Each structure stands twice: as structure tokens, then as C-alpha cells.
Amino acid sequence: MQDQQLAKGQETLFDAEEMVLNMGPQHPSTHGVLRVILKLDGETVVGLDCDIGFLHRGVEKIGEHDTYAMITPYWDRLDYVAAVSNDLCYVEGVEKMLQVEVPKRAEYLRVILTELQRIASHLLWLGTHAMDIGAVTVLLYCFREREEILKIFEDFIGARLTAHAFRIGGLWWDTYPEFEPRVRDFLKILPGRVDEYETLLNANRIWLQRTVGIGILPAEEAINLSLTGPLLRGSGVKYDVRKAQPYSAYSDFNFEIPIGENGDTYDRYLVRMEEIKQSAVIIEQALDGLPEGPVMAKVPKIIKPPVGEIYHSIEGPKGELGVYMVSDGTGKPYRMRIRPPSYINLQSLKRMAIGHLVADVVALIGTIDIVLGEVDR
Amino acid sequence: MGDETKDTSNQSADKGSSTEKSDAGQPDIPETKELTAGASEGGESKRPSQPEAVGAQPQAPPSAEEAGAAKPSPPTAAAEKPAPPKAAPAAGHKPAPPPKKGPTVTVDITAGDALIDRIRERFGEAVTEAVATLGQQIIRVKKESLIELCNFLHDDQEALFDMCTDLTAVHWPDRAGQEFDVVILLYSVPKNRRLRVKVSLADGEACPSVTAIWAGANWMEREVFDMFGMRFEGHPDLRRILLPADWPGHPLRKEYPIEYRDNEWTDKHIEYREIDYDTSLIDVKYAQRR
Numbered sequence: 001m002q003d004q005q006l007a008k009g010q011e012t013l014f015d016a017e018e019m020v021l022n023m024g025p026q027h028p029s030t031h032g033v034l035r036v037i038l039k040l041d042g043e044t045v046v047g048l049d050c051d052i053g054f055l056h057r058g059v060e061k062i063g064e065h066d067t068y069a070m071i072t073p074y075w076d077r078l079d080y081v082a083a084v085s086n087d088l089c090y091v092e093g094v095e096k097m098l099q100v101e102v103p104k105r106a107e108y109l110r111v112i113l114t115e116l117q118r119i120a121s122h123l124l125w126l127g128t129h130a131m132d133i134g135a136v137t138v139l140l141y142c143f144r145e146r147e148e149i150l151k152i153f154e155d156f157i158g159a160r161l162t163a164h165a166f167r168i169g170g171l172w173w174d175t176y177p178e179f180e181p182r183v184r185d186f187l188k189i190l191p192g193r194v195d196e197y198e199t200l201l202n203a204n205r206i207w208l209q210r211t212v213g214i215g216i217l218p219a220e221e222a223i224n225l226s227l228t229g230p231l232l233r234g235s236g237v238k239y240d241v242r243k244a245q246p247y248s249a250y251s252d253f254n255f256e257i258p259i260g261e262n263g264d265t266y267d268r269y270l271v272r273m274e275e276i277k278q279s280a281v282i283i284e285q286a287l288d289g290l291p292e293g294p295v296m297a298k299v300p301k302i303i304k305p306p307v308g309e310i311y312h313s314i315e316g317p318k319g320e321l322g323v324y325m326v327s328d329g330t331g332k333p334y335r336m337r338i339r340p341p342s343y344i345n346l347q348s349l350k351r352m353a354i355g356h357l358v359a360d361v362v363a364l365i366g367t368i369d370i371v372l373g374e375v376d377r
Numbered sequence: 378m379g380d381e382t383k384d385t386s387n388q389s390a391d392k393g394s395s396t397e398k399s400d401a402g403q404p405d406i407p408e409t410k411e412l413t414a415g416a417s418e419g420g421e422s423k424r425p426s427q428p429e430a431v432g433a434q435p436q437a438p439p440s441a442e443e444a445g446a447a448k449p450s451p452p453t454a455a456a457e458k459p460a461p462p463k464a465a466p467a468a469g470h471k472p473a474p475p476p477k478k479g480p481t482v483t484v485d486i487t488a489g490d491a492l493i494d495r496i497r498e499r500f501g502e503a504v505t506e507a508v509a510t511l512g513q514q515i516i517r518v519k520k521e522s523l524i525e526l527c528n529f530l531h532d533d534q535e536a537l538f539d540m541c542t543d544l545t546a547v548h549w550p551d552r553a554g555q556e557f558d559v560v561i562l563l564y565s566v567p568k569n570r571r572l573r574v575k576v577s578l579a580d581g582e583a584c585p586s587v588t589a590i591w592a593g594a595n596w597m598e599r600e601v602f603d604m605f606g607m608r609f610e611g612h613p614d615l616r617r618i619l620l621p622a623d624w625p626g627h628p629l630r631k632e633y634p635i636e637y638r639d640n641e642w643t644d645k646h647i648e649y650r651e652i653d654y655d656t657s658l659i660d661v662k663y664a665q666r667r
Contacts, residue, residue, distance in 0.1 A: 053619035058635075060604075061628050065635050096511060223539050223566055226593025237566060244569050308483050308510045311562055311573065313542070324562065326547055335629075337545040339562075344543075347596050376619060 018046060023361065025054055031128060032372030036349070036361065043357050048350045052343075055376035063336035068094050068303040069168060071336065076162035078338065079374040081124050084117040084153075085316045087166040092247055093312035093323040094168045097305035106170035106295040107249040108286045112183065113153075113165060114248075114314075115279040115286075119190070120149040121317035122272050122279075126197060129269075129366035133210045138200055145193050148186050152179070169299035180287055187280050194276055201269070211266040215352035215364045218263060225348050229319025229341055230275065231368060234260035234268035241315040248314075253285045265367040272369075304331050318342050318369050338377060342370040483510045490514075492535055492572075500526060506575075515573040523576050524585050530563060530572070531590050538563040538572060541591035546601045548631045556580040557607060561587065561594075578607065586611040604629035621646075 024035040033054035039047030059078065063071050075090045076083035088110055095102060102110075127142035150160040156179060157163040165171055201207045217227070222235040232239055240257045242250045258274035260267025305327040313322030319341030326335040345368050353361050485508050493507050496516065503522035508515050518526050530538040543562040550556055555577035563572045578584055586609035587594050598609045599618040606627035609615055617624065625641055626633055 053621070056619045058628055061633075061635055099511075220539075221592075224592045226541050226543075226591065226597075239566055245571075309515075310511060311513060311543075311571070320542065322543060322562075324543060324545060324560065335547045337543070337560075339543045344593060344596065347593060 021358070025051075028132075031365065031370055032375075034346075034365070034370065034372055034375070036365070038353075038358065038361065040358065043359075045353045045356055045358065045361060048353050048361075050346060050349060052346070052372070053376050055372050057377065059377045060336055060338060063333055065332065067331045068305070068333065071333070072167070073162070073164055076164050077373060078340065078377060079121075079316065079318060079321075079342065079371045080161055081371055082117050082121040082317045083159075083161065083163045084113045084165065085121075085314065085321065087164060088114050088248065089312065089314045089316065089321045090323055091166045091168050092314065093310055093325055094303065094305065096312050097308065097310045097325065097327060098168070098299070098303065100169055100297050100299055102170050102248075102297050103294045104249070104291045105174075105293045106297070108290050109171055109175065109295065110166060111249050111253070112283050112286045112290075113156075113163075115283045116149050116152065116183070116186075117163075118279045118317045119276050120146050122276050123149075125272065125317075125366075125369045126269075129363075129369075130201065130207070132362045132366045134206060135201065135204070138197060141193070141196055141200070145186075145190065148189075152182055152186065155179075155182075167296070168303060170294070170296035172296075174295050180290070183283065183287060187284055190280050191277070194273065198273060208266065210360075210363055211269060211367075212264060213262075214265040214356060214360050215367060216262060216264045217348065217352060221351070222263065222348075225351065226344050227319070227348055229316070229345065229369075230268050230271045231319065231345050231348065233257065234271045235263035236260055241313055241320055245313075247312070249286070250282075252289065253282045255282050265363055268367050302331055304329060313339065316341055318371065318374070319345055340374045340377060342368070342372075342374040343377075346370050346375055483508050485509075495533075495535065496526070496529070499529065513571065513573065515575060517575040517577065520576050520578060520582070520585065523574070524587070524590075526574065527561070527587050527590050530574070536565065536572075537567050538565045538570075540564045540566055541587065541594045541597070542571070544587070544594050544597035544601065546605045546607060546629075548605060548629065550631045552577075554579050557582075557605065559584050559601070559607070583608040583610045585609070588612055603627070606630065 019040045021038045021040055022035065023038060025033040027034075027036075035051035035054070037049045037051060038045055057077075059074050062074060066074075072087060072090060075086040078086050123142040123146045127139035127146075130136075130138035130142075153163045154160045156173075156175060157165040165173070217225075217231070217235045219235045219237050222232050223237060227235075228239065228241075236259050238257050238259050241247070242255075243257055255278045256274075258271045258278065260271050307327060307329045309324070309326040311322060311324045313320045315321075320339065321341050322339030324335075324337040324339065325333050328334040349361075349364055349368060352364050356364070485506075493514065493516065497504055497507065500518070500522055503519045503526070504516055505519060506515070506517035530536045540563065541561060542564045543560075545560050545562075547558040547560060548556060549558065557578045557580065559576045559578060561574040561576075563574065564570070565572075576584060584607055586598055588598060588609075589611065595612070595614070596618060598612055599615060601607055602609060602612075602615055603617045603619055604627055616622070620628070621642065623642070623645075
């Protein structure tokens with residue numbers, strides 16, 4: 001609305017003309033190569049456009065030319081700070097098509113790894129988000145704990161970032177002997193560390209001023225914008241794929257879905273902090289009930305799902321990560337569509353930023369929690 | 378549209394969550410073992426402070442898979458699908474073998490599902506197909522009725538599909554006259570239920586935009602336009618989104634080859650300059666700086 005008024009030549013603040021400002025693509029607060037074109041009236045945002053695609057690699061096109069097993073590593077590179085979660089989505093989608101039943105032990109290990117990955121992803125988000133707003137200390141604290149998770153991944157999977165443990169039908173390896181005690185050790189230190197972050201931020205006046213009341217999204221609007229994940233739950237909608245349509249072994253565990261009340265940046269922060277705690281609760285239960293047995297189901301060497309199509313989604317750290325696959329009965333997918341939560345959530349930036357100050361755009365990009373590898377695919 | 382007897386395994390899945398309006402608990406579905414993981418929990422996600430309800434739900438993904446695996450449709454049902462899948466288009470890079478049709482997992486939805494029945498009753502001939510694949514429901518609608526159907530699905534008290542989870546397209550170059558499928562994946566937060574709506578379009582035909590109903594479809598439609606070249610009538614801002622504005626072609630069309638397509642654009646935009654590396658100079662500068 002304000003946009004249109006300006007176009008008609010109405011007066012702006014201080015009778016100045018509106019100004020177009022480029023944020024990015026090489027801006028540190030855009031978390032990668034996101035270019036945001038801002039139209040400003042003074043310091044207030046009156047128009048916004050996102051320019052994305054700098055990292056486009058055509059993963060969906062590549063998917064049509066590779067066999068089902070060959071595609072999996074590409075999924076690691078979508079949301080490269082949550083590689084394990086990405087793999088889970090794809091691998092389970094193919095298993096659903098093949099109607100393969102994964103061994104219980106593999107499912108539990110998958111849950112453990114995915115929840116560890118969620119904690120790692122949220123910690124990275126918290127650190128960078130806080131640093132964008134000006135609290136540099138938090139980043140150092142967050143990376144300390146994230147490092148522990150990455151070490152566990154490295155010893156189990158062999159990679160820190162593009163951890164590729166899941167195969168169609170289960171896991172490639174079983175765990176190593178120290179895996180369980182190490183995860184338990186981590187869970188022991190985590191609550192104290194989360195308290196540390198909250199001490200740094202929860203009642204921090206600067207933090208509150210920069211986040212409370214910024215980017216308020218009412219629940220109906222959030223749903224209409226197809227938002228998922230902490231962004232939607234921060235607006236008070238209790239939608240979590242893990243509960244709504246349980247996949248893997250999530251129906252075996254008790255955990256809560258935290259929701260916010262006001263739908264602002266601060267609430268989304270609280271939701272994510274609570275999710276870290278809930279993830280720890282899930283991991284603890286999964287470790288307690290970890291069954292013995294094989295970690296790999298019998299899967300044919302050449303994977304040819306029946307003719308048909310599937311949509312499978314999981315609750316990734318950023319939101320609902322989905323895969324829509326069409327099979328024509330051959331060894332390669334006829335079409336593979338990725339539902340990228342970052343990409344779809346990024347749409348809401350325009351809705352949230354208009355009316356706020358330029359500095360708030362930085363906070364809003366942070367609160368959406370985007371990873372450009374997934375936005376651009 | 379096909380055999381009425383063989384499709385009992387999947388279509389009962391979403392019945393419970395659509396009929397009951399009040400609350401979750403146990404949906405009153407007679408065949409519990411045939412529930413799919415998809416839509417079985419009713420409105421549970423909406424209820425606050427119910428942490429342990431999930432463990433009590435009897436239906437899990439394996440049961441759905443067993444149900445699906447127990448009664449696979451015979452391969453002949455693949456022929457009834459109006460979208461006969463072909464392995465490869467006429468693209469040079471792909472050898473295009475004759476499509477080998479495996480067993481299909483798609484079955485028709487016959488009477489019994491309350492919502493699908495309502496849709497059929499209301500739209501009649503406009504709904505050309507209603508099938509379930511692995512327990513996931515798909516309806517195909519004529520292009521003219523798409524907006525009306527979407528409005529109905531969004532507003533109707535028994536449907537309430539308030540979220541457009543995803544919108545994408547599939548290219549079927551061998552299907553003359555309906556080369557494209559636009560696939561809209563809907564989700565209902567209050568009913569915890571999914572539904573897929575498909576529209577078939579000819580090459581070059583424009584699809585009605587659903588952005589007025591679900592604002593979230595904006596970028597999804599832009600991406601389909603970018604990747605398939607399909608126009609959306611009524612879209613507020615139809616531009617390319619991932620690729621540069623002057624990119625040649627639309628990559629996810631089947632005739633678009635996978636290799637060497639960026640050269641043309643790169644040659645146009647990136648200037649190559651001969652750089653004379655005078656290593657001695659660099660060394661000197663480097664030494665000076667230190």
C-alpha cells in the first residue's frame with residue numbers, strides 16, 4: 001500500500017525521494033548469496049524484492065538423470081548445515097515407494113542422528129542470528145557445542161558437514177562402541193549450555209529491543225504463506241510433521257511441540273531454544289530404547305520403484321522438507337521435486353519487513369533461518 | 378474408472394479425519410489396519426499440551442506399507458492411468474529405452490471417502506480422476522474448474538485446505554495435448570490431511586494462478602514458470618526466480634539437455650581477459666609487503 005502511494009508521487013518523510021538499496025549478495029548478514037533489494041523511505045522499508053538463484057545447481061534436473069542411490073549425496077548439499085535431515089527425507093521417500101520396512105535399530109539411529117543435526121542446525125542459527133543483531137559472544141558459545149556434535153558425526157560418518165550416513169533401506173554402518181556414551185555425555189552438558197545462551201539473551205535489553213515485536217506474523221497469514229517449521233510454530237500454530245504425520249520412529253517418543261504466542265522474532269527464538277531441549281529429550285529416549293539388530297533392510301541392488309508417485313515430508317530444522325517423486329518404473333526418477341523449507345519461508349521476508357527499519361531486515365533474515373544452498377538448489 | 382474391488386487398501390485412509398470435526402482421539406474408522414500414516418491423527422497437532430498422545434496411535438508407516446504390499450494392483454492398472462509414463466523424451470543425451478512398466482501402486486478412489494464424494498458430487502464431470510497412490514489421494518480436475526475447486530477446498534468446512542504445501546509441474550512430452558501436469562499439494566492444518574490436485578495442460582497453455590487463494594504459491598508458481606516455461610494467469614509478479622532473466626530455455630522440460638547449457642549465457646555475460654602473470658612482479662610485491 002505504501003509502495004503504491006510512493007509510486008503516485010506522494011510525499012515521503014522529510015520530502016526526500018525514496019532510495020533503492022542493495023543488500024547482498026555478498027553481505028555477511030544474508031547468510032550466503034542472497035541479494036535483497038530494498039526500497040527505502042528514510043530508514044523505513046517500503047518495498048522489498050529478493051534476488052535468489054546465485055547458487056542454483058539444478059539438483060532437480062540432475063535427479064532425473066541419476067539412479068535413486070546416486071541422488072542421495074546431492075541431498076546433503078541442499079541444506080548443508082543439516083545434511084542428515086535432508087538425507088532422511090529423500091531416503092524415506094524412496095523407501096516408501098519401494099515399500100521397504102527399515103529395521104528398528106536403523107530407525108532409532110536415524111532419529112538420534114537427525115535430532116543431533118537439528119540441535120547443530122539450531123545452534124548455528126542462534127549463533128549467526130545473534131551475531132547479526134550484535135551479540136558476538138553467543139556465536140562462540142554455540143560453536144563450542146556444535147563442535148561436539150560434528151565430532152560425533154565425524155567419528156560415526158566420516159564427515160562433519162555433508163554427513164552421509166543414510167542409505168536406502170537403513171544405515172550403511174552400525175555405530176562404533178563409544179557412540180552411545182559420547183552422545184550421552186553431550187546430552188549431559190547440553191542443558192547447562194542452553195542455560196548459558198538464555199542467560200546471555202533472554203533478558204538482554206538489546207536483544208529484546210531488536211527482536212520483540214519485529215516481524216509479527218498472525219497465524220492465519222503464516223499458514224496462508226505456506227510457512228512451516230519454527231516460523232509457523234512461533235505464530236502459535238501447532239504443526240510439526242513429527243507429530244502430525246509421524247515418520248521413522250517418531251511415534252515411539254514423547255516430546256512436546258513448543259509454540260509461540262505473538263509470532264514475532266523473539267517468539268521464534270524461544271521456540272527454537274525449546275526445540276533444542278525437546279530434541280535432547282527425544283535422543284535420550286531413543287538411546288534408552290535402542291534395539292539390537294541389523295541396520296540395513298534387504299533392498300534390491302538396482303532400485304526400481306513401481307510406477308506411481310509419492311510425496312514424503314519430514315520436519316527438518318528449517319521447516320517441512322519434502323520430496324515429490326514420480327516414478328516410471330525405471331531406475332531413475334521421472335521427476336524429483338524438492339520442497340525446500342528455506343525457499344518457501346523466505347517469501348515471508350517481504351511481508352514481514354515492510355514498515356520496519358533496515359536494521360530489522362537483518363534480524364528478519366536471521367529469524368527465517370535460510371540456507372542458500374537449499375533456497376537455490 | 379476401473380476396477381471397483383481392488384482399491385480397498387488405500388482409500389479408507391483419510392476418511393476419519395475428514396468426517397469428524399470435533400476432535401482427534403480415535404477416528405471412527407472400521408478398518409484400522411488399513412490406515413495410512415498420512416492422515417490418521419485427526420486434529421491432534423492442534424491440541425496443546427498433549428505430549429504423549431503420539432505413542433498411543435496404533436498406526437505407523439509400516440502398517441500402511443503392509444496394507445499396500447498385501448494387495449498390489451495388477452500391472453494392467455497402469456494402462457488405465459491417463460498419464461502413461463514414458464521413460465525418456467526425444468532428447469539426444471538419453472538413450473530413450475522403451476518404458477518398462479513395473480507394478481503400479483495407484484488405485485482408484487471409489488465411493489466411501491466423504492470429501493472425495495462431496496467433490497465429485499459438486500463438480501461432477503470436471504473431476505476426471507480420483508486415485509490414491511500408497512494412500513495419498515490425488516484428484517485431477519479440468520483447467521476451467523481449477524480455481525473454483527481450489528476455492529471450495531480452501532473454504533469448505535469439511536475440507537479446510539488452508540495451506541498450499543507445494544506447487545510443481547511434471548513434463549510428459551509424449552502425451553499429446555496435455556504435456557504438462559501442474560501438481561498442487563495441499564495440506565489442511567485443522568484436519569491434518571493432505572490432498573493433491575492435478576491439472577493437465579497443453580504445451581504453451583496458461584494455468585490459472587492460485588496465488589489469490591494461497592499467497593504461498595507465489596514463488597512456487599514463479600519457479601514452475603522459470604523451470605517449465607508455463608505461464609500462470611493472474612499471477613501478480615510472474616518473473617524468473619532462480620535463473621537469470623535472459624537465460625535460454627526452461628531446464629526442467631524433458632527436451633532440455635543436462636550438459637553444456639550454460640556456455641551460451643556465460644559467453645554473453647562473462648568477459649574473459651588475458652592476464653599476463655608476471656610472477657617476478659608478484660614476488661617482489663609480496664616480499665615488500667612482508
